Amino acid sequence: MQTEVTLFSKMSSLLTTSKIRVSNRRTALNIVAGTTWYVPGSFGIARVLGSKYSLRSVLFHDISDGESPFTKGLGVTVTRKQFEDALKFIIRHYTPVSLQDILADFHGEKLPPRPALVTFDDAYASVSEFAAPLCSQYGVPSVFFVNGACIDNKQLALDNLVCYVANVYGLEPINCAIRSVDKAAAPEVSSLKEVFSHFLPRTLLASREAFRQELIELIGINDGGLASETSLYLRSQQLRDLAKFNVELGNHTYTHANCRTLSLTDFGAEIDKNKAMLESISGCTVRSFSVPYGSSVDLTFDLSQHLQRSGYQATFLAEGQANPLTRTGSHLDRISLKASTDAALFSEIEILPRLRRMRNRLFSRSMARSTARHKPPEQMSTSWTAAAAKDSGTLSQASRRNLRV
Numbered sequence: 001m002q003t004e005v006t007l008f009s010k011m012s013s014l015l016t017t018s019k020i021r022v023s024n025r026r027t028a029l030n031i032v033a034g035t036t037w038y039v040p041g042s043f044g045i046a047r048v049l050g051s052k053y054s055l056r057s058v059l060f061h062d063i064s065d066g067e068s069p070f071t072k073g074l075g076v077t078v079t080r081k082q083f084e085d086a087l088k089f090i091i092r093h094y095t096p097v098s099l100q101d102i103l104a105d106f107h108g109e110k111l112p113p114r115p116a117l118v119t120f121d122d123a124y125a126s127v128s129e130f131a132a133p134l135c136s137q138y139g140v141p142s143v144f145f146v147n148g149a150c151i152d153n154k155q156l157a158l159d160n161l162v163c164y165v166a167n168v169y170g171l172e173p174i175n176c177a178i179r180s181v182d183k184a185a186a187p188e189v190s191s192l193k194e195v196f197s198h199f200l201p202r203t204l205l206a207s208r209e210a211f212r213q214e215l216i217e218l219i220g221i222n223d224g225g226l227a228s229e230t231s232l233y234l235r236s237q238q239l240r241d242l243a244k245f246n247v248e249l250g251n252h253t254y255t256h257a258n259c260r261t262l263s264l265t266d267f268g269a270e271i272d273k274n275k276a277m278l279e280s281i282s283g284c285t286v287r288s289f290s291v292p293y294g295s296s297v298d299l300t301f302d303l304s305q306h307l308q309r310s311g312y313q314a315t316f317l318a319e320g321q322a323n324p325l326t327r328t329g330s331h332l333d334r335i336s337l338k339a340s341t342d343a344a345l346f347s348e349i350e351i352l353p354r355l356r357r358m359r360n361r362l363f364s365r366s367m368a369r370s371t372a373r374h375k376p377p378e379q380m381s382t383s384w385t386a387a388a389a390k391d392s393g394t395l396s397q398a399s400r401r402n403l404r405v
């Protein structure tokens with residue numbers, strides 16, 4: 001037990017320190033937590049950190065042996081070998097399940113031991129060309145959350161366009177485009193990460209489109225021509241063929257929007273239109289939604305209500321926390337897998353999600369105690385808005401550190 005306490009202490013320190021870059025922190029955590037993998041009874045040791053861990057849901061984006069100017073810096077690419085190794089690890093130590101299995105057993109009581117769901121976000125062609133056939137070969141069902149605007153390579157997704165501009169032209173055109181849509185923008189973004197963590201999350205849908213058009217004009221590219229030339233995204237026929245590989249389609253908004261900025265009137269263009277398009281092309285019903293960028297802050301109360309009214313049966317985030325046995329909220333969380341070894345995969349799937357959940361629960365309790373101390377007595381009772389805010393993630397500030405697109 002002394003060893004486990006020491007291990008937990010080291011990992012907690014790594015999880016909470018802000019002095020280490022996210023990628024380095026993940027590597028350091030995997031090295032520390034991964035040592036557990038070599039100890040007999042490693043799954044039992046992991047349960048010490050939280051025994052009530054049901055569905056393990058893992059997330060991938062682009063499966064490619066090399067990053068391109070459109071993806072370098074986004075953190076969305078894993079190699080084909082990494083992906084296949086992860087699949088082999090999952091089928092060796094977990095029971096792959098489909099979305100239907102999960103929906104049929106909402107509370108996780110009848111799911112098989114260590115259930116695992118494989119998912120993909122965005123619309124990368126590499127999923128249909130490589131990952132889906134490989135999943136099918138290993139008997140692993142999956143869900144692919146697609147942005148309709150990218151289908152058939154008619155335009156670049158804004159994330160890939162920004163990435164391309166940053167890699168080829170630098171940050172100056174990006175800062176020019178930001179200033180053109182937000183006169184009050186200051187200071188300038190100094191990294192790709194700041195575009196996605198500072199600028200876009202506070203930019204309304206119309207301004208986001210204006211920013212995109214300004215970028216295209218500034219660097220003088222033919223957006224459609226470049227998209228067609230790179231063939232980064234899947235085509236309609238590939239979308240239709242996914243069902244053959246036991247891949248279910250899900251909604252990921254039409255343009256990969258930051259949902260916290262969407263107004264009620266934007267839901268039609270970003271969510272309903274995307275669902276109708278995916279269903280029209282594939283002939284299959286879309287019944288699940290993945291929040292772009294994966295943050296619970298984007299799963300607003302209005303969005304939750306809209307999804308519920310529209311008949312969605314599952315909503316997915318990507319904050320890397322363990323899903324509890326009984327789902328009290330309306331969403332499922334996922335782990336963005338990047339590991340290359342069994343020890344690191346064990347850390348990413350079994351150890352870190354438990355630690356993040358533990359950390360966020362402690363953080364929420366601490367926030368609640370602090371709020372209770374400072375609120376006047378008449379505001380201290382729990383209201384439905386507070387419960388909704390908690391469910392939609394406004395209390396889980398610490399989770400934002402684990403964002404992936």
Ligand SMILES: [Zn+2]
Nearest residue numbers: 121122292405
């Ligand atoms: Zn995404």
